[in-house]
Amino acid sequence: MKFVSTRGQSPAVSFLEAVALGLAPDGGLYLPEALPDLSPRLRGWGELSYADLCAEFMGVFATDVTEDVLARLVRRSYGTFSHPEIAPLRRLDDNVYVLELFHGPTLAFKDFALQLLGNLYGWHCEQTGRSLNVLGATSGDTGAAAIHGLLGKPRTAIFILYPDGRVSPLQERQMACTGAANVFALALDGTFDDAQRLLKDAFGDRAFADPLHLSAVNSINLARVLAQCVYYLHAWLRVPEAQRENVEFVVPTGNFGNVFAGWLLERMGVPIAGFKVATNQNDILHRFFTTGEYRVGTVQPSLAPSMDIQVASNFERWLYYHFEEDAAQVRAAMDELKRTGATRVPRFDAHVFSSSRSTDADITANIRRIHARYGYVLDPHTACGFQELNPARTSVVLATAHPAKFPEALRAAIEIEPTHPALEALKARPLAKHALPVDLAQLKAFIRAHGV
Numbered sequence: 001m002k003f004v005s006t007r008g009q010s011p012a013v014s015f016l017e018a019v020a021l022g023l024a025p026d027g028g029l030y031l032p033e034a035l036p037d038l039s040p041r042l043r044g045w046g047e048l049s050y051a052d053l054c055a056e057f058m059g060v061f062a063t064d065v066t067e068d069v070l071a072r073l074v075r076r077s078y079g080t081f082s083h084p085e086i087a088p089l090r091r092l093d094d095n096v097y098v099l100e101l102f103h104g105p106t107l108a109f110k111d112f113a114l115q116l117l118g119n120l121y122g123w124h125c126e127q128t129g130r131s132l133n134v135l136g137a138t139s140g141d142t143g144a145a146a147i148h149g150l151l152g153k154p155r156t157a158i159f160i161l162y163p164d165g166r167v168s169p170l171q172e173r174q175m176a177c178t179g180a181a182n183v184f185a186l187a188l189d190g191t192f193d194d195a196q197r198l199l200k201d202a203f204g205d206r207a208f209a210d211p212l213h214l215s216a217v218n219s220i221n222l223a224r225v226l227a228q229c230v231y232y233l234h235a236w237l238r239v240p241e242a243q244r245e246n247v248e249f250v251v252p253t254g255n256f257g258n259v260f261a262g263w264l265l266e267r268m269g270v271p272i273a274g275f276k277v278a279t280n281q282n283d284i285l286h287r288f289f290t291t292g293e294y295r296v297g298t299v300q301p302s303l304a305p306s307m308d309i310q311v312a313s314n315f316e317r318w319l320y321y322h323f324e325e326d327a328a329q330v331r332a333a334m335d336e337l338k339r340t341g342a343t344r345v346p347r348f349d350a351h352v353f354s355s356s357r358s359t360d361a362d363i364t365a366n367i368r369r370i371h372a373r374y375g376y377v378l379d380p381h382t383a384c385g386f387q388e389l390n391p392a393r394t395s396v397v398l399a400t401a402h403p404a405k406f407p408e409a410l411r412a413a414i415e416i417e418p419t420h421p422a423l424e425a426l427k428a429r430p431l432a433k434h435a436l437p438v439d440l441a442q443l444k445a446f447i448r449a450h451g452v
């Protein structure tokens with residue numbers, strides 16, 4: 001299978017090429033040249049374990065990796081998870097399920113994509129004898145998950161930019177206390193959007209990026225989107241059959257990567273009834289899905305920091321399909337957004353999407369309400385998903401992080417401070433972070449000095 005850029009001005013590439021490149025040379029994001037129809041395969045996939053389902057699904061796209069290698073990389077990736085079902089589906093009542101995506105090494109859903117991406121990178125370096133410098137920006141969980149995907153892998157180095165003071169102390173420890181020599185946690189004196197802009201500029205400087213084999217690990221990598229499709233599929237296959245076609249996935253959303261993956265599955269013939277885009281007070285996507293106007297505001301730090309985002313990078317992938325795969329219209333919309341800070345989508349029809357917005361007070365109220373009603377403890381991101389569930393649907397709310405990652409918010413809401421042994425172990429280890437201003441030249445110098 002080949003993959004094309006949303007901007008239409010780069011050649012089509014193979015799966016491994018798209019994974020290695022991250023961002024397409026024309027500034028666009030990679031998507032399959034044509035989406036497969038998965039509907040004939042669904043019946044046969046119902047009984048597969050998570051790892052087997054993932055290998056089957058990825059095999060449809062990664063046609064330049066042999067089945068054996070793919071199966072091995074997938075098993076290794078999900079072998080680091082602490083729950084035997086990998087992504088257990090918990091029933092709260094007849095119409096409300098929670099899909100627990102926090103049993104990976106960093107206790108957030110990003111491990112699903114980044115364990116696999118790390119193993120793909122490691123295998124690619126082994127095959128080609130090349131080295132790889134990975135650069136990412138994080139508002140919290142991405143960085144930790146990316147780091148744990150590449151921890152100690154030979155011929156790789158990973159540099160993660162994060163807004164200093166805007167990630168939780170535990171998230172920071174997950175990045176800066178690994179003790180691994182190939183890991184660099186860069187504490188930026190700025191916001192997450194500053195970090196993302198620096199990252200785009202670094203990748204845009206070809207004379208800098210190319211010789212270093214610089215690769216992206218933020219939510220734009222094609223492999224991440226595809227790996228994230230798998231847990232939607234796995235969960236959908238576990239909902240009682242009579243309810244399956246009425247399932248609405250409720251997705252705590254920042255960058256639009258997670259919910260886009262689910263929606264892509266629907267485009268590939270899985271009959272999912274709807275997707276609810278659940279934002280925190282940084283509600284650009286909620287405003288978009290209610291008005292058709294995508295207007296960038298300023299980031300307000302919230303209780304759900306991994307969703308404190310105003311420029312949802314994967315949104316461009318959705319636009320590509322909305323414009324019926326017309327890359328010229330995507331370019332025009334992205335240009336307008338860059339020039340004016342806003343774009344309006346013509347003939348806008350949200351179709352399967354609905355949306356909600358949660359203030360910090362809503363987050364706290366939702367944590368309390370769900371704990372009182374079901375005895376179930378939500379993290380602040382997952383709590384955004386419990387804002388206004390649609391009673392006409394079977395809701396599957398994605399639990400994107402383990403509540404133990406946010407002890408202060410939980411204590412404030414329900415006077416319980418959940419713990420997790422993996423996090424307790426981190427508290428005793430030394431913190432190794434590098435402070436950086438929002439300055440491209442200094443970032444480049446650091447990477448040149450420490451890269452492989």
Ligand SMILES: *Cc1c(COP(=O)(O)O)cnc(C)c1O
Nearest residue numbers: 141254255256257258306400401
């Ligand atoms: C990253 C993250 C999100 C947002 O996911 P996107 O793919 O960026 O929309 C939500 N919750 C948690 C815990 C996260 O780490």
